[in-house]
Amino acid sequence: MEFTDEQIHRYSRHIILPEVGGKGQKRILQSRVLIVGAGGLGCPVGYYLAAAGVGTIGIVDSDTIELSNLQRQIAHNTERLGMPKADSAKLTFEALNPDVTVIPIKERLNKDNILDIIRDYDIVVDGSDNFPTRYLVNDACVLTGKPLVSGAILRFEGQVTTILPRDGHCYRCLFEEPPPPGLVPSCQEAGVLGALPGVIGALQAMEVLKLILQKGEPLKNQLLIYNALTTSFRKVRVPRRSDCPVCGDSPTITELHDYEAEYCQMRF
Amino acid sequence: MEDLRPDKKIDIRGLVCPYTFVKSKLAIEDMEVGEVLEILLDYEEAARNVPKSMQEHGHTVLKVEKVNDKDWIIVVRKEHD
Ligand SMILES: [Zn+2]
Numbered sequence: 001m002e003f004t005d006e007q008i009h010r011y012s013r014h015i016i017l018p019e020v021g022g023k024g025q026k027r028i029l030q031s032r033v034l035i036v037g038a039g040g041l042g043c044p045v046g047y048y049l050a051a052a053g054v055g056t057i058g059i060v061d062s063d064t065i066e067l068s069n070l071q072r073q074i075a076h077n078t079e080r081l082g083m084p085k086a087d088s089a090k091l092t093f094e095a096l097n098p099d100v101t102v103i104p105i106k107e108r109l110n111k112d113n114i115l116d117i118i119r120d121y122d123i124v125v126d127g128s129d130n131f132p133t134r135y136l137v138n139d140a141c142v143l144t145g146k147p148l149v150s151g152a153i154l155r156f157e158g159q160v161t162t163i164l165p166r167d168g169h170c171y172r173c174l175f176e177e178p179p180p181p182g183l184v185p186s187c188q189e190a191g192v193l194g195a196l197p198g199v200i201g202a203l204q205a206m207e208v209l210k211l212i213l214q215k216g217e218p219l220k221n222q223l224l225i226y227n228a229l230t231t232s233f234r235k236v237r238v239p240r241r242s243d244c245p246v247c248g249d250s251p252t253i254t255e256l257h258d259y260e261a262e263y264c265q266m267r268f
Numbered sequence: 269m270e271d272l273r274p275d276k277k278i279d280i281r282g283l284v285c286p287y288t289f290v291k292s293k294l295a296i297e298d299m300e301v302g303e304v305l306e307i308l309l310d311y312e313e314a315a316r317n318v319p320k321s322m323q324e325h326g327h328t329v330l331k332v333e334k335v336n337d338k339d340w341i342i343v344v345r346k347e348h349d
Pocket residue numbers: 169170171172173174240241244245246247248
């Protein structure tokens with residue numbers, strides 16, 4: 001492909017970077033990224049990936065926009081209350097960059113649909129708001145060898161990690177099973193300060209771009225933890241466990257499993 | 269003596285920074301290592317910045333020459349992919 005004049009202008013700040021150049025920008029334009037969730041994390045991830053020119057962005061979300069989302073879910077707006085979040089994200093991201101095709105997927109992921117959905121994408125980003133989805137996405141990515149950039153937020157703290165199946169750790173190497181529902185904060189306790197998902201989502205978008213460009217060091221075998229109140233980042237080493245039930249040497253999880261969604265639906 | 273015969277020439281008169289360098293960089297990316305690019309431009313700042321940026325990217329600037337009242341010619345050899 002040849003760049004149009006408009007593309008040369010739009011992506012000039014990428015092209016002049018030695019690590020990107022025209023070749024890197026073409027890789028970005030040809031890449032396909034699936035974002036799970038069009039909420040607090042999915043909005044900034046999709047916004048930055050669309051701006052960067054990721055050619056195809058799939059976005060999975062079965063929810064509609066509520067007023068309480070708008071304090072942090074920046075791809076949506078007041079006029080769109082009641083609209084499916086995936087459709088709103090498509091409007092916002094395609095308006096930002098017409099080079100991008102956004103595919104809205106208005107479904108809730110489960111063990112029967114996830115493999116068909118992730119098949120078409122190079123990289124998966126998890127911005128989901130619940131443990132059943134988080135483990136389902138982890139297991140599906142490990143079983144299919146798909147890179148996964150995972151993020152989570154609660155109150156004033158966020159986490160990011162990049163899972164490169166069999167090359168590094170996975171989510172179950174870190175926490176083998178989802179926590180029992182009683183240990184998950186109740187709805188009233190699950191607040192989040194509005195800019196926090198912006199910080200974590202931007203870190204996830206950066207991890208995705210590094211993977212596409214194959215530059216720098218991905219956040220594999222590590223968990224990055226951000227504390228907003230103390231403005232501190234720390235990295236915790238998370239080695240791949242040889243006895244991990246899904247990515248270990250003799251896995252016990254060889255097919256997908258749906259956890260009972262007994263959890264409070266924290267809408268991050 | 270350096271061989272200054274260009275394998276490719278671009279005319280980017282009328283462009284200003286940073287598009288002068290963006291266009292030059294895209295041109296050199298499509299060439300083979302060892303080939304020589306000749307850039308014709310008329311933006312004075314770019315006559316300083318394009319050679320500087322090319323050097324920072326690891327290429328060799330063979331010539332920077334003002335050829336008339338307005339135009340410069342810059343000759344660069346591609347050193348790596
Ligand atoms: Zn694992």
